Amino acid sequence: MSDPNPNLDAAAAMATEVPQAAALGFQMVSASDARGVMHVPWREDLVGDPETAVIASGVVTSLLDHCCGMAITAATGERRPTATLDLRIDYMRPAASRAGVTVEAHCYHMTRSIAFVRAHAWDADPADPIATAQAAFMLAGPIGPGTGGPA
Amino acid sequence: MTPEDPLKAFLARAPYIRFLGMTAELAGDELTGILPFSPHLIGNTLLPALHGGVIGGFLEMTALAQLAVTQSTPRVHKTIDVTIEYLRPGRALTTYARADLRKVGRRIANVHVEAWQEARSQPIAALRGHFMLAED
Numbered sequence: 313m314s315d316p317n318p319n320l321d322a323a324a325a326m327a328t329e330v331p332q333a334a335a336l337g338f339q340m341v342s343a344s345d346a347r348g349v350m351h352v353p354w355r356e357d358l359v360g361d362p363e364t365a366v367i368a369s370g371v372v373t374s375l376l377d378h379c380c381g382m383a384i385t386a387a388t389g390e391r392r393p394t395a396t397l398d399l400r401i402d403y404m405r406p407a408a409s410r411a412g413v414t415v416e417a418h419c420y421h422m423t424r425s426i427a428f429v430r431a432h433a434w435d436a437d438p439a440d441p442i443a444t445a446q447a448a449f450m451l452a453g454p455i456g457p458g459t460g461g462p463a
Numbered sequence: 464m465t466p467e468d469p470l471k472a473f474l475a476r477a478p479y480i481r482f483l484g485m486t487a488e489l490a491g492d493e494l495t496g497i498l499p500f501s502p503h504l505i506g507n508t509l510l511p512a513l514h515g516g517v518i519g520g521f522l523e524m525t526a527l528a529q530l531a532v533t534q535s536t537p538r539v540h541k542t543i544d545v546t547i548e549y550l551r552p553g554r555a556l557t558t559y560a561r562a563d564l565r566k567v568g569r570r571i572a573n574v575h576v577e578a579w580q581e582a583r584s585q586p587i588a589a590l591r592g593h594f595m596l597a598e599d
Binding site: 329332333335356357359360361362368375376377378393396397398399401403 | 508548
């Protein structure tokens with residue numbers, strides 16, 4: 313595994329090059345076989361309720377969405393622009409106080425233009441999720457201005 | 464207590480709302496969430512477009528802010544589930560959102576939220592969600 317893996321490079325770039333991901337402090341954990349794992353460390357300014365010091369659900373939404381995109385990159389082997397069509401999130405329980413959150417996303421099916429992704433988020437134990445998500449993404453063609461919206 | 468008080472308390476409470484840079488305005492008890500554009504909200508640098516998570520988080524915060532105004536309690540309402548539909552790219556512009564409390568029961572509220580930028584008739588995203596109401 314000493315060869316540089318272009319999939320991994322493309323996926324790693326997603327954690328640092330996207331302004332919102334960098335602002336939230338996203339860290340790539342792994343990317344392979346249509347799966348991506350990403351982590352966001354706890355930070356004071358990302359808290360949703362200062363009484364509990366739990367990370368805001370909006371941060372988890374961003375991480376779920378972003379990690380789904382990384383799973384697609386891991387599946388296609390290239391960074392294609394994607395547009396989220398829909399994202400459904402179930403919140404099982406709040407994260408623990410002052411805990412970071414990790415997400416694993418799996419791109420389990422892909423057509424020429426659509427990717428289907430499932431993801432789950434946890435604070436300490438992957439078997440004890442704080443949230444699960446189901447999403448569909450439109451895959452853009454080669455990079456170009458495009459019309460933006462899903463046609 | 465005027466509707467402004469619980470809104471002010473809600474907006475001041477969460478550091479994440481300051482991270483987003485979100486504000487809100489009230490017309491009577493109807494709230495409009497306002498998200499001024501800021502470079503750290505970008506998810507796609509090519510277009511550029513707002514991050515899907517930012518739009519989702521803003522829609523959810525707008526729902527919770529509207530609930531804070533109409534279901535005023537010092538405690539925080541909890542999100543059970545959300546479905547976010549992305550309709551158009553969120554451009555590098557101010558985004559607005561308004562929440563419609565479809566059903567507020569004893570313990571659960573069903574809320575629809577829509578976000579737009581230049582024209583209300585051209586929404587960029589919509590959210591449907593269930594929220595567990597905090598008890599006093």
